[in-house]
Amino acid sequence: MRQTWAMTTPDHQSPASQSPVPTAKDRIYRSPMALAGGVLLLLVVGWLGFDALFQGHGRAPWLALAGMILIVPLVTAFTLRPAVFANEDRLRIRNPFRVVGLPWGEIVSLRSGYSNEVVAKSGRKYQLWAVPVSLRARKKAEARKSRAAADAARGGAAPSRGLGGLGVFGGAGDSAAADGATRADTDQVMDELREMLELRGEAESAQGEVTVRWAYEVIAPAAAGAVLLAILLATG
Known part of the structure; x- marks a missing residue:
């Protein structure tokens, strides 16, 4: 994806406004x-x-x-x-x-x-x-996950090919990138939206x-x- x-541009408000609309x-x-x-x-x-x-x-x-x-x-x-x-x-x-x-x-x-x-x-x-x-993308992600697990079992380093930096509030480092390589793109999007729901649902x-x-x-x-x-x- x-x-x-x-x-988005906030509506114009006078300096005397007590509740300015933030830029989102x-x-x-x-x-x-x-x-x-x-x-x-x-x-x-x-x-x-x-x-x-x-x-x-x-x-x-x-x-x-x-x-x-x-x-x-x-x-x-x-x-x-x-x-x-x-x-x-x-x-x-x-x-x-x-x-x-x-x-x-x-x-x-x-x-x-x-x-x-x-x-x-x-x-x-x-x-x-x-x-x-995309079921095809999910199958490819599962295949990458299996290869990464096999490499880890043999003591090798799994390649970091994830969509690093796609986290809603910033990247989570190499572990997040490695996890991204084993997830389909649309599933990663849903993970980001769920993270936003968890963090902002009570705001x-x-x-x-x-x-x-x-x-x-x-x-x-x-x-x-x-x-x-x-x-x-x-x-x-």
Whole structure:
């Protein structure tokens, strides 16, 4: 998983303000494979769509336009849009059609199985689309772990190939790096989020309500494209 850092800008406040809003750092998790696949799909859709739009005859340009209005938002929603933002106060999950904000105090656990998900105190579960589970990566990590154990048994030094420095509040030295080499990338991400939950779950600033916002900027154009496409097909 690739992660980037973003600094949020606090709202402007006068010097007389008694409770200034602190600048919070968001750690952002996104899937590099999804980003690459999304860009590739959009290029293919754009190439085929614009070719039909400007070179097609009869109803072809209208069908191409309706198809692009439907497909482009959906491709963007499932590939480029998903992301997980984590700071000291809350976890924000941007999934294809929803944005969920969860203060750490409202999170019960972070589960990893065939998918990674957050369980809120209300019992609701929210899947982390941006942190997909890779069984293949887990198998490779287990293989590295077995090799490291064999090297240790023979008295050799296991190579340190982990994602050192990815700890939420700083790296933990060579032992953490060595442990990272035996964990899949997405599992390491979940470990970091669990560490933040453990450290910040009881903090006063990490309390609040769960918020859910539907992504109408994705739903509306996709629905318009679907309706237009259905009308064109029905009247054809």
